[in-house]
Amino acid sequence: MSKADILIIGAGATGLMAAHVLSSAGKKVAVLEARNRCGGRIHTLHNQLFSKNAELGAEFIHGDLPVTLNLLKEADIEYQSAVEQMMRYRDGKFTEDSGFEDWDKVVDKLARLKKDISIQDFLDREFPTGEFDELRASVIGFVSGYDTADPARASSFALRDEWQGEDFEAQHRVKGGYGKMIKHLEDMSRRAGAKIYLNAVVKEVSWQPGNVRVATDDGALYEASQLLAAMPLGVLQANKNERGAVTFSPAIPGYSSALKQMGFGSILKILLEFSAPFWEDGETAKRVGANLKDMGFILSGEIIPTWWTQSPQQSPVLTGWLGGLPAAKQKDTPPEEILQLCLQSIANIFKLSRDELKNKLIAFEVANWTADPFTRGSYAYDTVDAAGARKILSEPVDNTIFFAGEYLYEGPAMGTVEAALTSGLNTAKKIISLA
Numbered sequence: 001m002s003k004a005d006i007l008i009i010g011a012g013a014t015g016l017m018a019a020h021v022l023s024s025a026g027k028k029v030a031v032l033e034a035r036n037r038c039g040g041r042i043h044t045l046h047n048q049l050f051s052k053n054a055e056l057g058a059e060f061i062h063g064d065l066p067v068t069l070n071l072l073k074e075a076d077i078e079y080q081s082a083v084e085q086m087m088r089y090r091d092g093k094f095t096e097d098s099g100f101e102d103w104d105k106v107v108d109k110l111a112r113l114k115k116d117i118s119i120q121d122f123l124d125r126e127f128p129t130g131e132f133d134e135l136r137a138s139v140i141g142f143v144s145g146y147d148t149a150d151p152a153r154a155s156s157f158a159l160r161d162e163w164q165g166e167d168f169e170a171q172h173r174v175k176g177g178y179g180k181m182i183k184h185l186e187d188m189s190r191r192a193g194a195k196i197y198l199n200a201v202v203k204e205v206s207w208q209p210g211n212v213r214v215a216t217d218d219g220a221l222y223e224a225s226q227l228l229a230a231m232p233l234g235v236l237q238a239n240k241n242e243r244g245a246v247t248f249s250p251a252i253p254g255y256s257s258a259l260k261q262m263g264f265g266s267i268l269k270i271l272l273e274f275s276a277p278f279w280e281d282g283e284t285a286k287r288v289g290a291n292l293k294d295m296g297f298i299l300s301g302e303i304i305p306t307w308w309t310q311s312p313q314q315s316p317v318l319t320g321w322l323g324g325l326p327a328a329k330q331k332d333t334p335p336e337e338i339l340q341l342c343l344q345s346i347a348n349i350f351k352l353s354r355d356e357l358k359n360k361l362i363a364f365e366v367a368n369w370t371a372d373p374f375t376r377g378s379y380a381y382d383t384v385d386a387a388g389a390r391k392i393l394s395e396p397v398d399n400t401i402f403f404a405g406e407y408l409y410e411g412p413a414m415g416t417v418e419a420a421l422t423s424g425l426n427t428a429k430k431i432i433s434l435a
């Protein structure tokens with residue numbers, strides 16, 4: 001290929017947003033993507049296996065988030081409310097979940113914390129075992145389930161900010177799936193002249209100020225004046241012989257230790273489609289002693305603890321979620337075994353036998369993002385050292401190499417599509433302004 005102005009590694013939300021902005025500004029852009037599709041952690045299945053669009057990765061817009069909503073407006077893509085009834089299943093009973101009782105105590109102690117420590121250390125100090133077992137389990141469940149983080153590394157300050165900032169009342173889904181937004185970015189970039197190469201697994205970046213040469217695993221070479229590295233943190237943290245890992249030659253001083261200081265979680269997301277939404281029917285209500293017609297989320301103590309429906313939209317799909325260290329432990333478990341764990345968890349919750357459930361099942365998909373070589377986890381969380389590391393990683397290297405991704409975003413929407421889009425946008429603007 002002829003020399004590009006800018007090579008972008010990764011066609012996720014970050015890389016494509018940057019490609020869109022840079023190519024619109026007249027830059028000659030080439031995007032190298034390891035998979036045979038764009039989108040990365042956004043992966044909408046369009047009526048392939050499931051009767052409706054199904055999200056294997058990102059699904060919600062967590063709030064009225066400006067960059068995401070602007071982009072949807074630009075692309076003329078609609079979104080709809082996803083505020084859902086939250087239920088808790090415990091000791092054989094369903095109750096509406098109104099958060100855990102001692103939440104205020106935790107928030108109050110967090111507000112008085114002077115020096116950042118991990119949330120595990122915070123709990124050990126302020127809420128010791130024995131007296132506070134239930135409170136500790138609730139906090140750790142939330143940090144694992146929602147932030148998909150390791151409590152021994154997750155920053156108390158960051159969690160405090162997140163818990164104060166999130167607007168749980170403004171949750172949306174993209175009509176037709178997040179994949180539509182990716183398609184828009186892809187189309188706009190291509191229309192402005194960007195080239196997108198799929199199945200291009202980058203292995204090595206050789207660079208000097210003003211010039212980069214990138215080699216892929218099939219021996220192809222690409223050249224440009226600048227590089228924007230938009231692969232996930234999990235890939236950047238991988239050992240050099242692992243699939244997907246990228247070596248920089250010469251190494252960038254300070255980068256490797258900064259990358260290790262950042263946190264990247266683990267996740268398993270599972271989609272199950274049944275012949276009908278059995279949780280809505282009268283028989284289920286009688287059997288479990290609760291009307292679950294409007295059920296959104298269910299939080300439980302089962303092996304796969306969190307489940308949700310597509311409410312308020314009608315759908316026979318249940319989505320399962322296992323985050324944090326419990327998901328990391330299942331990294332090498334085959335999908336069939338994960339399915340059995342799912343069926344057992346749902347059977348326990350809805351008081352059905354596993355065989356009864358299996359007979360109702362018409363499709364399933366296990367998205368084991370932690371085992372995926374081009375993701376290697378879920379999304380970033382802040383460790384106690386993350387702020388310093390992020391500063392180092394956000395600095396352009398000799399105006400030649402730029403890093404971008406959801407893990408470099410600073411603001412209230414950490415780890416989200418908004419974070420990725422914002423990072424891609426801001427980095428593209430930085431490249432343009434430094435030219």
Ligand SMILES: Cc1cc2nc3c(=O)[nH]c(=O)nc-3n(C[C@H](O)[C@H](O)[C@H](O)COP(=O)(O)OP(=O)(O)OC[C@H]3O[C@@H](n4cnc5c(N)ncnc54)[C@H](O)[C@@H]3O)c2cc1C
Nearest residue numbers: 010012013014034040041057058059060202406416417420
């Ligand atoms: C299961 C799950 C559910 C989520 N749910 C939500 C949600 O509901 N709402 C929300 O806002 N966010 C959610 N997120 C987070 C959100 O998906 C991500 O923050 C965002 O999509 C990240 O975009 P990105 O471009 O930074 O990274 P990615 O989307 O991971 O893109 C990086 C790209 O780099 C490519 N790549 C990797 N290695 C190489 C290589 N060596 N050579 C070439 N290319 C390479 C990858 O294939 C990938 O396409 C979820 C994430 C997961 C995993």
